[in-house]
Amino acid sequence: MKILVVGGGGREHALVWKIAQSPLVDKVYCAPGNPGIAGLAECVAIAADDIDGLLAFAREMAIELTVVGPEVPLTLGIVDRFQAAGLEIFGPSQAAARIEGSKGFSKDLMAKYGIPTAAYRSFTDRDAAVAYIREQGAPIVVKADGLAAGKGVIVAMTEEQAVAAVNEIMVDAVFGSAGASVVIEEFMEGEEASFFAFTDGKNILPLASSQDHKRVFDNDEGPNTGGMGAYSPAPVVTEALTAEVLDTIVRPTIEGMAAEGCPYSGILYVGLMIAGGKARVVEFNARFGDPEAQPLLMRMKSDIVPVLQSIARGKLTQGSLEWHDKAAVCVVMASGGYPGSFEKGYEIKGLEDAAKIDDLMVFHAGTTLKDARIVNHGGRVLGVTGLGASVAEAIEKAYLGVQAIGWEKVHFRKDIGRRALHR
Known part of the structure; x- marks a missing residue:
């Protein structure tokens, strides 16, 4: 085909x-x-x-x-x-994709169907949003309602940071029309993880666990990005927690979307915050995560095509997926300055050397050809993904690949996967 x-x-x-x-x-x-x-x-x-x-x-x-x-x-x-x-x-359809396209829609859906998430309020008026921040105090989370390439979420540790975020989103319009409305949320403590499930709108097929690293710098410092690295499996997502997430989050979400007249078909990404063995929803996405897709797909043993085709036909019958026993770790190599402004056009060297390393794949993201040379063209440039018998071995393999590759002003985190080692 x-x-x-x-x-x-x-x-x-x-x-x-x-x-x-x-x-x-x-x-x-x-x-x-x-x-x-x-x-x-x-x-x-x-x-x-x-x-x-x-x-x-x-x-x-x-x-x-x-x-x-x-x-x-x-x-x-x-x-x-x-x-x-x-x-x-x-x-998913356009109506169902609102689960990612509008933070307000997804929060209202969760409130209506009793899906665990942070307390929140939505605002279209800047002054009302600021007044709510003053009333609630900090830390607090400010989100642009619409799509902002993974950068429209500001975790504000002070009221002043939160007010500045509202001004950037609503007054300065740094995310364009995506910031016409904001969602202001309670700050959730805990450890984040990513949970994915295939669905045809009725039947659900969960994927292996994974964990993303959103912040641009080591030790989860600096602004949010589209993701600086990911690994799978994620030890924080236990078998018991997987069952709970399917029961209290994924199934009610799929049933709720159907009840709202916009049945959800495709892959549902659930960003989780886990604390005390319980999970709450940080956000939904209407597609595979990036960079979570890289380690997940390297670990997937099953043929993905019959799953994709059956979902497109509305007839998902497969009950489980097979996974390789190995762990996978993806380290994102980014342009210096990302998620802010950065320079393009630097030649990327060492790709051929990295290609010779066993159990390593270099997935291209922000690359392009210039004078027959591969150069950096986007913020996140490469996803260097290694396999290993354990997360520790997969980390070692991924960074072996990272060390083989370079270009001017390259930036990457040096601590991808560390949280798994602490478990």
Whole structure:
């Protein structure tokens, strides 16, 4: 079969890498793709948010399954458009993608269906938001309502930081229209983890556990990013906690979405805060996490294509997934200055050396070709992902890869996976 993967980041490289291994697949296309993906699939110069262009291409090439990587095309309604044209596509509808596209929608859903999360209020008025901050005190969390590439969440340790965040989002409009409304939440103590589940809107198929590292600097310091590294499995997510999350969070969410008239199909990402053996929801995403997809897909033993296809058809019957016993760790190599401004166009050296390391994959994210050389082009540039018999061995393997690669002003965290070692 012919498959089209939409997107051009590290998550999409991992998806293409996994999909291309399926005996069911003859050809993989990726739009727009990147230089790393080009070694596995035919890259097509169509932007991920060009729904008309993607639909025309899928029709012309008789694509049998389209897999959507990033959130933006989902919130623009790519799934609805493809389904209306009679094409099979994996991902939630535009209405269901609001679970990520609007923090206010997702919080209201959780409140209505008794899903554990932080106390919150939504605001469209700046002064009312500031008054609420003064009333509640700090620490407190300020979130832009809409999509902000993983950067629209500010954990404010003082009231002044919280007020400054509101001003940046609502007055300075640093996230554009995504900040027309803000959600202000209670600060939750605990350890974060990422929980993923495939669903066709009724049936649920959980994935292995993983943990992301959101902050840009070591020891979880500095501003939030799209993610600086991830590992799987995450020891903090025990078997008992997995059962509890499925029972108290995932199933009520899927049932609640159906009751709201926007059944959820695709992969549901649940960002968890775990304290005292109990989990509460930090956020939902309507797609695979990035960088969690990289270690998860490297550990996945099962063929992913039948799962994606069955969900696209609304008939998920598979009861479990097989996983490799090995642990996986992904270290994100970023452009210096990320998540703020950074310089592009530096040649990336050492990719060929890293490719010779066993049990290591270098997933491309923000790379492009310039004069036949691979250069940095985005904030998060590479996801260097290693396998090992334990998390400790996988950390060692990933950093072996990181040490082989370099470019001017490269930045990466040196403590990815450390929390797992403490357990």
